[in-house]
Amino acid sequence: MWDSNFAISIIPDLVDAMWVTLSATVSAFFVAAALGLVWTLCKRSSLKVLVIVVSSFVEFIRTTPLLVQLFFIFYVLPEFGISLSPFVAGVIGLGLHYSTYLSEVYRSGIESVPKGQWEAGKALNFTRPATWFRIILPQALPPVFPMLGNYFIVMFKETPLLSAITLVEMMQKAKIIGSSSFRYIEAFTIVGLLFLLLSYPASLLVRHLENKTSNRFNKAA
């Protein structure tokens, strides 16, 4: 049954492992944010082939499990001479998987920019990249920041999967503690509580941001 002394004794170890979890989340989020934007821009390109290839790729990534993708990156790529550390493989896998979700978020932001803005860009003789980066994106991105925040939290909660490719983050640490002491209850419960402790306030913060931005942008409209 539950042993409080033991539970307290393992907290420092788990908190140490939390840093690995957090740095994996942050790095993967940057990968996802960058790749997601690439997918969105590719999908709106005038090159039909590019649109089809990127759309099917995105659909495929979204429909297959992250766990399998992680295994793929970690076990298949070495056969082609690309050996990645568990951390790098995890960051790439998590980032790639969620880039397909973030791409939808960007799309919704871009579609809510009034059409007149494109026309204005054209009228003012902006090049296409200039229209994108100086007119459209500065208006499309700020309203979707809260949604990006939501996905940040989702990604944070997915990091325990990285334990399956031997990355020693919180979950793997808990498993190691559990298997060496035969006490799984304390380790898994504390990891669960740590996740709750971090993700619940974060989701409240995002909700607050959401209300704030929606007020601001509704007023402007």
Next chain:
Amino acid sequence: MYVYSIVDFIPPLLDGAAVTLKVMVFSMMLAFVLSFLFGFMKLSKWKIIRFIANIYIEVFRGTSLLIQLFWLYFALPLMGVNIPAMTAGILAIGLNYGAYGAEVVRSSILSVPKGQMEASIALNMSPYKRLRYIILPQALLLMIPTFGNLSIELLKGTALVSLVTLSDLTFQAMSLRTTTMQTTEIFILLLIFYFLIGYPMTLSFKWLEKKLSVGRV
């Protein structure tokens, strides 16, 4: 070393697919029931019921599916409750996605225009009739796209049961890999298997949405 052809991998993967589908169907049913139960509880006029629903939703959404699964499978037996891997998998996935579904149910019901409720009260309909004939038919339509996405998420979530020794698709692929070492072919095939299950689901939810919204604004 003997080189297996892709055809050799298909029967074990099909066995795995059967397990994956079984876990998926049962946990979907559980999640569906829980979504409506807790979704309605969150709309209750009693504070205590809303509070209970909130705890369920925030706990299961705030921690990861994998943690919940491991907790059920590894931690509970130490407290004297032994549940088989299959049950643990179905319970964990059902409870986890039920929490997400509850939010969908709640927000869809709330986004049915207020006038509809007022109109049905004005027409002297009983609370049951209001829900059954006025609110739910409109709310269900709003739920379909999100439930469709959640179903795909749930399908992907079932891959986690391979980590608690259930011989689903992913588990079969992992054991094929250790026996044959033909990692590349096996994993490509595995991804294709998941896509073949998931993509028709995506398509049918799109079809359903289209069909049910015929003649509506």
